[in-house]
Amino acid sequence: MSQIVRHCKPKMISACLTLSLCLQSVAGAWAESKVVNIGVGDWPPFIDEKRPHNGSIAHLISEVFAEAGYTVKYHFRPWNRAYQEAATGQRDATAVWMHEPEREKDFHYSEPVLQEEFVFFHRTDHPFDWKNLDDLAGMHLGGGFGYSYGAEFDEALKQGVFQQERVATHKQNFQRLLLSRIDLVPEEIHVGYNSLRRDLRPEQTKKITHHPKPFLKNQSYVLFPRASPESLKLMKLFNEHLRKFRKSGRYRSFFEKFEAGLYDSPK
Incomplete structure (x- = not known):
């Protein structure tokens, strides 16, 4: 903001301040929109609030979204609550869940992220x-x-x-x-x-x-709520980059780290 104001003439300072605040607001909204809020439950060793990167599968999901330009924030809840919060659009997604037909009324399913x-x-x-x-x-x-x-x-x-x-x-x-x-x-x-x-x-x-x-x-998936208009866009991006991870071998690296015990120690 100081750069904009510095180059304003005295009579234009008020207008420049208004413009600067608007630009900050837009930038802030953009930054906020690049955060994906995901509801999860503890499911060690795959998803665990106390492990490095929140566990191997949480780490994988975070890195896939990072490649698409998004930061993931995990919200740990009891599983039923994580489901309901996402189903009503309070979260951008919930992870990870096996396929059940009755869940399709609430969610779009990603491509599979885990074989169980x-x-x-x-x-x-x-x-x-x-x-x-x-x-x-x-x-x-x-x-x-x-x-x-x-x-x-x-x-x-x-x-x-x-x-x-x-x-x-x-x-x-x-x-x-x-x-x-x-x-x-x-x-x-x-x-x-x-x-x-x-x-x-x-x-x-x-x-x-x-x-x-x-x-x-069984295979498990990231679920994107039908209640959110952004869900299909997010899911498409996630699936696209998940496929790239599989093709490059990067997907397998998360399970190699898991098998080597790199997610075992607490944060």
Whole structure:
């Protein structure tokens, strides 16, 4: 502003000040518009408020948007609240979610950003084998609030094949498993072992293993709210640069860093 005022004649200073303030306002609005506000929940190790870059997938999403000229600001909430805030247009997006048909009424889906593999965790002293979900008849399973474990799982639960008791944290699920209050914990394999390493003592961790057969192989997405007129533009830019990341090999580098433990230490 001082540069504009400095070159104004005395009689024009008022007009120059007005012009300068207008330019500042436009610049401020532009800067603000280049921030993407994304609602998320804690899902270690992929998205975690306490990890470097908020976890590997949060880092990937941030870098993809950075290539498109945007800065990402993450808003950590319980998953249900993150969903609702985004669905009503309070956020520009929410991440990451598996595909569910009922979510399409609220959101546009990006191209997939993560391949997940869900397995059943169980106690080592309680041998467990299964071929289909009917083999879980009569069992008590753990789970997390706001999570979907896939259409087939949801249908079996609805039909009463097994029971499920949901809690707020992974730690609670595995503690209940150790106490034999539940028989199985369904969880993404990396997420499950991350919780075991972080939340339990080594002697407790040794008492838990997983069945090698996944009950769900799934892709997850960034969701852009239909309530926002900017969503299609943002999603198009995100998808375009995500494809470039895949083509260049940069996409894979985030998972190599993850496998090397570079996201394990707290901020």
